[in-house]
Amino acid sequence: MNFIDIRHLTYFIEVSRFESFTRAADHLFVTQPTISKMIKNLEEELGVELFDRSRKKLVLTDAGRAIADKAETIVKASENLKTELDDLIGLQKGHIRIGLPPILDAEAFIHILGEFHQLYPHITFELIENGTRKIEEDILQENLDVGIAVLPTEEEEFNHFSFLQEELRVVVPPSHQLASRKRIDMKELEEELFIMFHKDFALHERIHDACRKAGFSPKTVSETSQWDFIGKMITSGLGISVLPWSVAKLLKEDVRLLKVRNPVIEWDVAIIWGKNHYLSYATREWLRFTQERLLENTSD
CATH class of the missing domain: 3.40.190.290 (D-Maltodextrin-Binding Protein; domain 2)
Incomplete structure (x- = not known):
């Protein structure tokens, strides 16, 4: 079985709800032949008839009813996933885990966190105090997203942005x-x-x-x-x-x-993050914002 397009299930749900290809097409702002073809393709893909077309109005077959029970759950999950991804991409949510050495004068750093929070109030932070060696280890094990560390680090393992010498x-x-x-x-x-x-x-x-x-x-x-x-x-x-x-x-x-x-x-103190590690949208934006603010502070 090939991958079923979510649109097939959406059209199927609307046809079963209106019990009509024409009314479903009007509701979805597509032509009646388009929606009929979509349903036919879905039936061929599944190898069953979904509607009894012998009556004046469309009626779900036994197979159609079985599919209908699952289709709405799948479509709803797809919509929720899209909303979730839109929130992440739009930085409406996110969580960033940052390793900090307790020997760092964190006042300026915390001030930048505050500025970032004003821009993105729904992004949360977890600040974990440790020495450089433990911070490096936790980034490699993906227990942290980024960290503050004393250079040098292993160049093949980490990207870094130096901000204090x-x-x-x-x-x-x-x-x-x-x-x-x-x-x-x-x-x-x-x-x-x-x-x-x-x-x-x-x-x-x-x-x-x-x-x-x-x-x-x-x-x-x-x-x-x-x-x-x-x-x-x-x-x-x-x-x-x-x-x-x-x-x-x-x-x-x-x-x-x-x-x-x-x-x-x-x-030489730097922000470090793992090479070839996935960085969330929130973490990438935090890195961009923090580097920009640190550069501004350096040039003041």
Whole structure:
């Protein structure tokens, strides 16, 4: 059996309702020969007669009644599907799952989400906090649509849009012996106790690499996923940390921020999404809108 056009079923429903080819044709704004041909084609496709044409008015056969019970359900489902697709394409609905690292200063990002919501109030968001490595994994497993991550990522796996590049700062309490300095060498931190983000965060690896380049392995006293805990631990005398400048400046505690060299440590933050992964209409529009707004903010 070949695919049956929904129009065949629609015409069949109308003919059975009006019990007349002519009245059904008038209602559907088609000619009577057109609708008669459609019904004949449907009967040939199904291999049964749908109407008893021997009487003054059309009467459904047993096969016709059996088909009629299903035809209206199929046509209604098709109409509902079209409405659903129209809503999606017209961005009247949608759901976007976004992975965010908790170390990100999210104020500007949330502001852009708010602007997007004003334009598309029926699109909903799910914001999930995790480190870059977990965000990458969840995108590949299609548990997330997009994410914010620290570059580099696997180029063959992800598309990305970079929107923030900055140096990291060494963060120490005011009483620290280095607190009066503006800039230090990484080697000078060899004997310090480090407060780190845990291994799911790209910064964990980035800081370890910088220490190795300076000729030592960092002594870690604590690992966390919350940047605001780090400020409290520093002022409590537990150790020092290395944070992106945009995050370090948010610390409420009285701390000192020092530039570091040999090597300079930088991070490059980007929106990432999977290559060759399906993106919903809502996600594609959110990406377009967010990239445009981030570019505007950069140029201001």
